[in-house]
Every structure is written in C-alpha cells, then in structure tokens.
Amino acid sequence: MRFALFVLCYLILLIALFNFFTIRIPRNKAAVSTPVTVLLPVRNEQANVGPCVAGLMAQKDVKQLQVIIINDQSTDNTADVLKTAIGADSRFSVIEADGPREGWLGKVSALHTGFARSTGEVIICLDADVRLEPDAIARAVNQLQDLSLDFVSPYPRQIAGTFSEKLIQPLLHWSWMSTVILRLAEKVPHRSTAVSNGQFFLIRAKALTAIDGFTSVSAKILDDVELARSLITAGSKGVVTEGSGIAHTRMYTNFDEIRQGYGKSLHKAFGGALGAIVASLFIAATGLAPLLLILDGYFIGWIAYLCIALTRVLSAIRARSNPLFAFLHPLSAALLLYLIAYSWAKRGSIQWKGRTV
Structure with missing residues (x-):
C-alpha cells in the first residue's frame, strides 16, 4: 500500500x-480582424463592473469588438455604475434581463440572452471580477485561431489575500495541471478530461450554435466544465491554457x-x-x-x-x-x-x- x-x-x-x-500560453499579440463578442453577465456587481468595463475599453488590436452586458435583476447600483462606466462607447450595450428562464440558473440564462444578440465569430464569456490586460483578448483570440481549436479557456491568475484563500485557491489550478495531460486532451478530446473556466472562456460562435447556445447547461452549477463537455460531445476541440499573464481575478475575500x-x-x-x-x-x-x-x-x-x-x-x-x-x-x-x-x-x-x- x-x-x-x-x-x-x-x-x-x-x-x-x-x-x-508544454502548457499552451497565449503569446501572439498580432491585431485581430475577426469580429469578437464579449458576454458579461452581472448581478449585484457594483464593485466590479467599473474596473471590468475599464479593462474591456482598454483592449487594443481588436478591430471589431462588441460587448454585451446582461444585467440580471441587480438590486444594488450596478446599473448606475455601468451607465457611467460605458458612457458613449458604441461598442457596449446593456440588456436588462427579467431573471432566469424557467428551470435555468441565472448566469447561463443571462449568457444565453446575450448570445442571441451577438454578432461576433468568437464569443467570450467573461466574469465581472476578472481584470484583463490590454492585449488579453487579442492574444486569446490569436491562440484560438493559431491552434485551430473551437474553444480555449485561458485560466486567469487567482489572486489570494487571506490565509484561507492562499490555502484553497491554488488547488484550482493544481487540480487539472497535475491530473490531465493537456496536450493529449487537446488532440484527443474526451468528456472525462474536459477542463475550462467560465471566468474567461472563448468559443467559436458556430461551435456554440451547434449545441444551441447554453441550453445544454441550463441547470448546471458547474456550467463551464459542462459546456466544454457538451462542445466535445458535439465534435469540438478545445483546451485550458495558461492565462495568468493576461488576466487575473480575486474570487473570494474571506x-x-x-x-x-x-x-x-x-x-x-x-x-x-x-x-x-x-x-x-x-x-x-x-x-x-x-x-x-x-x-x-x-x-x-x-x-x-x-x-x-x-x-x-x-x-x-x-x-x-x-x-x-x-x-x-x-x-x-x-x-x-x-x-x-x-x-x-x-x-x-x-x-x-x-x-x-
């Protein structure tokens, strides 16, 4: 034993x-001409949406960028903060959602609503507590295209402040880096080796359309991993990549x-x-x-x-x-x-x- x-x-x-x-790291900073749509679902995120929107506004070398923010019945000042943060930037639009569809969880219902209005060839699911470097989207989209994949999930750096965060948060990254052979999962995709992170998740629109958007994960709490599994089942290929150099987030504070x-x-x-x-x-x-x-x-x-x-x-x-x-x-x-x-x-x-x- x-x-x-x-x-x-x-x-x-x-x-x-x-x-x-061998882990994939997004390095290509070339300008991106492919139309990109960012879906940003928010609910009671008044402390996060301002910095998140600022990060999106600062993105460079993305010639066609559409940002759809879905405000999911926020009861705080999220709507007011959004209005101030966006200003007159025509790339941004806000949808005031009426809450989740019957039998759906809130986040995936909001994402599905935003996807219905998207025009991009690449869809990016982003969480409000994620902060992007100015070249994050360009590097991530180039990685998706350079690898000829249908989805990639650049794993953001997980900021940990308190002792309990420092004990737990690193386990997220370690759990897949020490158990899944990523190059094999990329070349020979299987549901059991699917890894993704909904904090920053890129998907080709045609691949997402092929599985009817977010319908397959409508009631899934772990919607990101389940979405990757649905995409793989439908014949798509993708992999988690090292995104700590282009994005970071602090999920919890205590x-x-x-x-x-x-x-x-x-x-x-x-x-x-x-x-x-x-x-x-x-x-x-x-x-x-x-x-x-x-x-x-x-x-x-x-x-x-x-x-x-x-x-x-x-x-x-x-x-x-x-x-x-x-x-x-x-x-x-x-x-x-x-x-x-x-x-x-x-x-x-x-x-x-x-x-x-």
Whole structure:
C-alpha cells in the first residue's frame, strides 16, 4: 500500500512536469480582424463592473469588438455604475434581463440572452471580477485561431489575500495541471478530461450554435466544465491554457465567501456521490496519507510528500502564485475535504447573490 501511494504521487509529478513545459500560453499579440463578442453577465456587481468595463475599453488590436452586458435583476447600483462606466462607447450595450428562464440558473440564462444578440465569430464569456490586460483578448483570440481549436479557456491568475484563500485557491489550478495531460486532451478530446473556466472562456460562435447556445447547461452549477463537455460531445476541440499573464481575478475575500462559493458547487463537481467519494479518497491519499506515514516514521512518506509538494510548486510558478504554500498541502487538502463535506450537507440550500442554488 505504501509503495502504491509512492507510485501515485510520482505519476502525478510526471504529469505536472510534462504540463509545466508544454502548457499552451497565449503569446501572439498580432491585431485581430475577426469580429469578437464579449458576454458579461452581472448581478449585484457594483464593485466590479467599473474596473471590468475599464479593462474591456482598454483592449487594443481588436478591430471589431462588441460587448454585451446582461444585467440580471441587480438590486444594488450596478446599473448606475455601468451607465457611467460605458458612457458613449458604441461598442457596449446593456440588456436588462427579467431573471432566469424557467428551470435555468441565472448566469447561463443571462449568457444565453446575450448570445442571441451577438454578432461576433468568437464569443467570450467573461466574469465581472476578472481584470484583463490590454492585449488579453487579442492574444486569446490569436491562440484560438493559431491552434485551430473551437474553444480555449485561458485560466486567469487567482489572486489570494487571506490565509484561507492562499490555502484553497491554488488547488484550482493544481487540480487539472497535475491530473490531465493537456496536450493529449487537446488532440484527443474526451468528456472525462474536459477542463475550462467560465471566468474567461472563448468559443467559436458556430461551435456554440451547434449545441444551441447554453441550453445544454441550463441547470448546471458547474456550467463551464459542462459546456466544454457538451462542445466535445458535439465534435469540438478545445483546451485550458495558461492565462495568468493576461488576466487575473480575486474570487473570494474571506473564508465565509470561500465556504459559500465552494459549497454551492463542490457537490456537483465530481458527477455524483460515488465521484465525490473517489475524489475525496484521492485528496486524502495525496494530501494526508504522506503526512501520516511521516509521523509513523516511514521515509517513503517524505518522498511522497515531496513529490506532491513539487507538483504544487510547478503549478504555483505557472499560475504566478506563492510557491511556499505548496508545502502546506496537507492543510489545504484537509480544508478541501471539509468544503466537499459542507457542500454535500448544504446542497440545495445555499444562497448565492440572493438566490438559492
């Protein structure tokens, strides 16, 4: 059993090393003539929409840019902030949505509404808390076209301020960098290896039209991953890429927000109860078991621990986060196991932006 644990940790290290050196990074800054539409759904985002819109206005080398902002029944000052931020820029339009369609979740319903009015050949789904570098859209669209893919998801840098954020947020990047061989997933797409991030997600309009927009994910909490799976099922190809150099976001600012945010989605992240059990065993095996072996006096525990810590370091370097927190991986794993259990205990009752999910 101890040797099997070592083999598991060593394989994870090999995957992380391969991805570290081969992950796609959007570098091409050439001007983009392809029409691009950004879909920006917002609900009670008065603190975020101003900086987000400013980032979109600052985009350069995108000759045909359309930005559709879907205001999903905000009850704060989001509408007023938007009006001031947009001014007279004709590239921007705001749709006042009437709330989600029957049986739909709010975000995907808003995206579907915006998609119906889009004119671009490339559709970009963007979250309001994402901040783009001035060349972000040009580099991301060029990457999509240079690789001849149907979708790409440049993974933004995840800003972490508090101790709990620094323990949990790096696990998002690490989870796919250490378990999915990205070049293989790109060349031979499969639903089980689909990875994407709805914070910054580019899709060819024709590929999205082929699956009837966001219909297939109308009630999916993890709409980004499920959308990638729907696209792959329909014959599209795509991959997650390293977007930490062109975009960043701070998802949560304290542990309560982390608990609510992860609580609404983790029970759906692994495909059901069996998947959650398997994922929890994997997290325990790679995060807690090496520490237990070390405490029990087994040297192989140190080897397994260092293998996993190195995968976290590699991920942190690529994601531009603090690599020192890699060595607190057992604590991160324990906290993630708690969040999985919390999500299952609270499923269907958590409030998010004023709605039960």
